[in-house]
Amino acid sequence: MTTHQLRVVVEAEDYDAALRFYRDVLGLPEQESYHGDGDARVSILDAGRATLELSNPAQVRMIDRVETDGDRSERMRLAFEVDDTAATTDVLAAAGATVTATPRETPWRSLNARLRTPGDLQVTLFQELETLQERAARPGFRTEPDDVATVLDLERELQTSDLRHDTARLERLIAPDFAGIDDSGRAWDHAGIADALTRDAPAATDMQDLAGHAIADGVVLVTWASVRHERRARRSSLWRRDPDGWRLVHHQGTPLA
Template sequence: MADDAGQGTVRQLRLVVHAADFEAAVRFYRDTLGMPEEESYSGEGGAEVVILDAGRATLELANTAQVEMIDDVEVGRRVAPHFRVALEVADTDATTRTAVTGGATLVAEPTVTPWRSRNARLDAPADVQLTLFEELDA
């Protein structure tokens, strides 16, 4: 159901990630990948949170067959955990190199997919499995 502005009732998707090594995660996502900081807060007992801008957000729901197919295309075998974060970037190859230098572990090199994107898979700080993708026909 849409409201008067033609938008759904949900205004924002915010993925909350527990980062045991908070400083390393902030350095990676904010500084290495260049996600601008929108807000940050400190609380009692050393509580810290930073909210980073990830551009447009979507929620992609996939059944088991789809997850297995994407893993096969991107990696060659099933590796995806329950949640995987996908970030659209301008240059998958360059961003993958930057991400690895910044602390991510390469799972699969960039590859062209049947749906015409160039995707790379990484294990990133804060235990996030990450797909970097570049739309080739955009």
């Protein structure tokens, strides 16, 4: 099962005011909108990349101590990453939001503010002050523990006949800057490998000694041996976590006797 989108659904008593605030002031593009019977109206706004942050009660209490002036987190709270927390806070306040905690730097090097916005939502604005790689060096920080397992599943998926008939899925998995060399010595780019994989049905492949190693944050190296009839090869794949998911950026096959 694959989840493609996180959508937050909000009932806004003053629909027009909320739409102006989020679409025109905060700058979330209107992706689609509908009108129905009884003056039913809905707008879908594009909020960019979505993540789901899960926190235990101790973490929530700590966040409230760091981020707010006594404002307690609700069970669900929205957070938007922005380029300039202070400036965005001023703009949203002028547009009708109530600032409940002014911008302040957190111990994990982000600049956070908290507001009550139209639609009666509790919102955090945050501006990252260091890169993910820099943050990864901090005590207590770790990348997703399932990165390697996820990438191994994707490597297996690339060898299935179902994937070879799913052009859209292949386009998502193979990076635009892909470069590879197969076990015959032929070089491939993104367009060539995507076309070849969808055009040619794969021979039955036995994947042996499959292993993965996280060699940097968001980068996983996969190694394995392929057996197709009497043809064997040692293979390596380099996967990179892009904003829209894991993508294959390099693959190399070396024939074995």
